[in-house]
Amino acid sequence: MPSRSISVGYKDFEKVYRSAGESTIVTLDCDGKTYNVLIHEVVQDPLKNIPTHADFYAIRMDKELKLKVPVEFIGESFAVKSEGGILVKVMQEIEVEALPKDLPHSIVVDISKLATVNSRISVGELSLPAGVRVVAEADDIVVLVEPPRSEEELKAQLSTEAPEAPVEEVKTEKELKTEEEAAKKAALDAAEKD
Structure with missing residues (x-):
């Protein structure tokens, strides 16, 4: 059987897929013909968790x-x-x-x-x-x-x-500001000595 696209109702498909899975033969009626198929590669919508695509493999x-x-x-x-x-x-x-x-x-x-x-x-x-x-x-x-x-x-x-990640010391804004001011003062003091 050549590949072709078909549309199946969500509720009908979900009911059959839930009971058959991918390892049980199901009968597919298409254009007046009946095919024995396996359901394969079902793609789910990641947000709605409903099937959006499935492959049916016709088998002998x-x-x-x-x-x-x-x-x-x-x-x-x-x-x-x-x-x-x-x-x-x-x-x-x-x-x-x-x-x-x-x-x-x-x-x-x-x-x-x-x-x-x-x-x-x-x-x-x-x-x-x-x-x-x-x-x-x-x-x-x-x-x-x-x-x-x-x-x-x-x-x-x-x-x-x-393995434990190395622990980093977290400083508050006040501590950072104090360190920054101390560094500026030290730089000024060093500049004055020169």
């Missing part, structure tokens, strides 16, 4: 696609809740290959499996729908639990991340 249902699918984290980690661990979501989306009919809306990761500090879930441990393959390596980490940081570690991290 018999050809595999490679695209990024969002990761949906569910459950509660015992290591975070009871041991004070820090949950680190390494991947927010995962690139997959699949026929369009097999594309998942999201990949669900159950973090309740993270029972201890330093536990992790890798790509190879994910439950994927039939016909879906992940492009990433099987040992790539999706989510992990780090040990809690002590107060000393936090202070050390903060001191290395943001």
